[in-house]
Amino acid sequence: MILIKIFKALGDETRLRIVRILKDGSFTVNEIIFIISGRQSNISHHLKILLDAEVVESKKEGSWIYYRLSAVFRSSVKDWIFTFLNNDISGVSDSIGDDRRVDVIYQKRKSIAMEYFSSIDDDDEKKLFSFMNSIFSSADIGSILSGKFDTIADIGCGNGRNLPVLAQYADCVIGVDSSARMLQFAEHICIENGLTYKLEVADITELPFMNNEIGGVLINMVLHHLAVPLVALKEVTRVLQPNGKLFLVEFLPHHNEGLRDTHADLWLGFTEDEISGWVKESGLDVLKTEIKEHQGYRILILIGQKPV
Template sequence: MIDLIKALADPCRLRLVGALLRAELTVQELTQILGMGQSRISRHLKILTEAGVLSVKRQGTWSYYRAGEENAFFCAIRPEFERELEKLPERNDDLAAVALALEARRRRSLEFFDRHAAQWDVLSRTLLPVPHYLDRLLGLIPPVDTLLEIGVGTGALLPELCLRAAKVIGVDHSPAMLEEARRRISSDGNHNAELRLGEMTHLPLADGGAGCVIANMVLHHAADPLTVLGEIHRVLKPGGALVLADLARHEREWAREQLADQWLGFDEDELKGWIAGAGFGSVEIERVGAGVGQEAVLLVKAIKAGIRKPGARD
């Protein structure tokens, strides 16, 4: 308790914790948000991490900081602590700066995919090979009326998805990607597919509008994965399923620049904790092992907690 109180007894460290309660951020992003030098920010982060207030996740040469759960006393006082943070004079400016940092991540991703849409399928397969997993992923999809795919990309999965649901909605934030997907469904005659422009963090779908959401190799491109998972939970019906495939944790640092990856894959326990924290009542994860020169893949099926009326369809 004494170590915690000492760690928090500094205006700069209070602002740092306040920012990291909203998102996972790098040292570079935090220097911009607080308008301070890197050495000063790093020193304060070290104090907070040693006290168990923050935790750090290292991915390649980047380190992401977030509010931790190692200090039991901090966890106990956290609700009241967060309310008091709103009284800091810099609070509104700090929150606005956090939003700008996340927007900068999103903008870099959008510009990349608009630029490489036509070559994306070949580019992704060539630069970062993965084992064959699509048959197993598709096998996780339950029978539903409405299926939503986020990060639809060039629409490579749409023909298969259209065989599994009466209505398929594909969402992507890149107009160029959607144009490629539109060409695909037009040539394949998938008349039950509808494409919509939208962000993963603000899906263009009403609450409970889908019986299943599929996210294939999408989450590692998200600026804020926790917000994305919460938004998926919102658009699912009670009892609806999240079906997800993504990269297991790896160390190919170049993927940030060459493939616009925000995250170098995910640890199984971390991903399971995030999904459960978003409100899903059942989470199952299967690891598809990697061959030579490949990266392993995590397959996830999670069910939104809730009770459906007897006989109701998705």
């Protein structure tokens, strides 16, 4: 019965375009209106049909509501539908224009964090990482690590506070951040601690590594800054070695909208199912999840592994 509802809902070009742009991410109504170039009443009508058919679902982020593909849709017909939608014979109009406008939204989101971390001064840097350390400290990071790696990368390493801990588990640590300013702080920490290290200015969605190059990856409190977390996790999967491990730490949903202003957060946390789903969809196995509470925030710890 659910498949009949889904296919009926997809019997409209505008709704197919909406589904297509939601493949990897989520958007507000206003963002969808911009991408599809439609009227609000028209887009809202189509979203209601897609919601009723369980093709999409809504997620409240503070005062904002985002729409994304539902778990039901992803687990049933997503792969088949997108094989069709990505084919030239699909007949969906203006897909190139839709993709271009999606990229405009993503670049706007990305610029929020970039501008914040690129302009941060010494005092704000200390305040930021004092806050982050109170939520999940370097000692906490050490408690979730295991194994020995030739290389382990801290992606979104910020000021490098966790690199000395990672160095206990790897021959070489790599700090990756999109902000050259942050890596200046990280280099000071690496030199001060006598680490064997590399630092790379790079976006998490375009990592400067070959396929299967990195033994382990830490992503600590990074996903909530990213325009499209799933795309980033797919890139991490690409660079991980077979049997390589992902150590991921992230906020579960919270209501502190002030973090958008004070720390350039895009998202107010994610559910365990969301994060686990992204990790699996990116091609990793989920080995373990654990939830801890620090300073009133619930934190998800996830360990993933790339299959051989």
